[in-house]
Amino acid sequence: MANLPILPEERHRLIRQRLEAQGRVLAVDLARDLNISEDTIRRDLRELAALGHCQRVYGGALRLSPASGDLQTRQRQNPEGKALVARRAVGLVQPGQVLFLDAGSTNRAIAEALPDHADLTVITNAPDIALALAGRPGFTVIQVGGVLNPSVGGTLGARAVREVADYAADLCFVGVCAVSAEAGLRCFSLEDAEFKRAVIAASRAVAVAVTAEKVGTAASFHVADLATIDHLIVGGEVPDAALAPLLDAGLAILQAAA
Amino acid sequence: MANLPILPEERHRLIRQRLEAQGRVLAVDLARDLNISEDTIRRDLRELAALGHCQRVYGGALRLSPASGDLQTRQRQNPEGKALVARRAVGLVQPGQVLFLDAGSTNRAIAEALPDHADLTVITNAPDIALALAGRPGFTVIQVGGVLNPSVGGTLGARAVREVADYAADLCFVGVCAVSAEAGLRCFSLEDAEFKRAVIAASRAVAVAVTAEKVGTAASFHVADLATIDHLIVGGEVPDAALAPLLDAGLAILQAAA
DNA sequence: GACAAACATGCACAAACGTGCAAACCCTGC
DNA sequence: GCAGGGTTTGCACGTTTGTGCATGTTTGTC
DSSP states (O other), X not given: OOOOOOOHHHHHHHHHHHHHHHSEEEHHHHHHHTTOOHHHHHHHHHHHHHTTSSEEETTEEEOOOSSOHHHHHHHHHSOHHHHHHHHHHGGGOOTTOEEEEOXXXXXXXXXXXXXXXXXXXXXXXXXXXXXXXXXXTTXXXXXXXXXXXXXXXXXXXXXXXXXXXXXOEEEEEEOOSEEETTTEEEESOHHHHHHHHHXXXXXXXXXXXXXXXXXXXOOSEEEEOGGGOSEEEEESOOOHHHHHHHHHTTOOEEEEOO | OOOOOOOHHHHHHHHHHHHHHHSEEEHHHHHHHTTOOHHHHHHHHHHHHHTTSSEEETTEEEOOGGGSOOHHHHHHSSHHHHHHHHHHHGGGOOTTOEEEEOSSHXXXXXXXXXXXXXXXXXXXXXXXXXXXHTTSTTEEEEEOOEEEETTTTEEEHHHHHHHHHTOOEEXXXXXXXXXXXXXXXXXXXXXXXXXXXXXXXXXXXXXXEEEGGGBTOXXXXXXXXXXXXXXXXXXXXXXXXXXXXXXXXXXXXXXXOO
16 A cells, blocks of 8 residues: 555545445445544544535445435325336437427436436426436436426426527427327416427427326317327326227327336 | 755646646645745645635645535535525515526525515526425526536526526626635636626626635636625625625625524 | 444644744845 | 845744544444
8 A cells, every 4th residue: 555645635535435436435444445543534424424425324424315305205206107107218219319308297207217328418498307317427408498387397488489499309208288089189288388389399209208197188278189299108007998099090109017 | 956946936836737637735745845845835725725726625735626516415515504694695685676596505595595475586597496496476487598517506508698698687696616805706617607797797786695615715717806796695604814805805795694 | 131343532642734023035226 | 236125935833633542432233
């Protein structure tokens, strides 16, 4: 060992680095590797924990869970059904592509299921999706600006529509509130529908991912006809009576079942 | 030893060079190698740190590039101090105003401290701030679009700057990484500095809220001079030595102490 | 319940630190 | 040349900080 003196601050950085990489550190190991007493290491860990950089535990320290409180709640609200659809949906994505992810909890699940290190560019109007992807390796995240609609959870309105027109995506995932053979894709607000149409217009291919309960239902505002869709991913147990009309309409359907 | 005299500026360049190459320097080593007293080295390191070229630590100095840390970790640093500053900062806000909130953990705290039912319009480039305010009564939230910078936690770049120019705010809260009388307002990235300047240009009044540890320090990139600021809110225990130069500069300072 | 490992705490010592001060140095104008 | 003002440097002083050791306590495990 070189045994060169290590500055306290330098040591803190090293510990944090090791925490980040391995998720945990042991006081004994650090003391041995850094050639310093365990007492000092313990003091370091206590200090780092006080600053909120790790969780102090008996024998060493742990990395804190990566998700912050607000996001954690949302994640828990996501049932397995959405994760199921999401896993199926990401199969459509190729490395290097530019994706459009509309706001919505199902699309949020898709964002989380996207693979790292795939050189993806994700354009989204949903701040929570942007945040979930920010900093993950292999992602460029573009946020669509505009007035944030609280119930939709994304930016909408004229400004957002205009911005979307500036981009061109290989594939978009449009969130819808209802889908049926007769009424097509539908959602609950006019502004939302306008925005989704802009997204579809700016994308080479269109994918819609929905959970079973939305199939065969309708909502107030028309987004697009079924003919517009290239991929429909449905998850969970869909009754044949609801699915048949969609198949009759000539739609290719990816079914994700447990 | 040659013992030839070394000019201070020459010495500074050498120290920065060594910092760049090795990531750290020890005061003792420099004193020995340059054949000069440790006192002088310490003075040099202090100066370099004040200009934002390194981080001064006990025993020497460290390169600061990898140490800026991501948003989530900063969020956890000194939350009480930030809440304190935030409570003081929201006193500047009048009902019905249009505000600009720059990205950053202190500004996030300000967002959370803003009063409900005050008919406020908040423009922000930070998705987490937008999310925190979305749905709260009496708020209109406008998200600035652009490429999301993971370490800053907000959109930056040409697109974001252009969008900001479309708006006009009564008051902006600019987040800075460092503030001092000599170096003014400073931050860690060029793009960030550009964006903040755009925000300042689009606002009738400028407020800067910082926690105590940022006062009297500096960082690599210049944002604006102190003369640009209308309100400076500092929180926590600020040593008089750090505060005095700011007061001498004629700045009105709101101090938030426990 | 026994035992060892991990821990917190107090203490002592050395290293690193900030500050005031005086000497040495530089530049400038007479 | 030299007098004056500003800057830089090293030294002395007291203070702070980091570290290891000794002590007694807590925690996990068998």
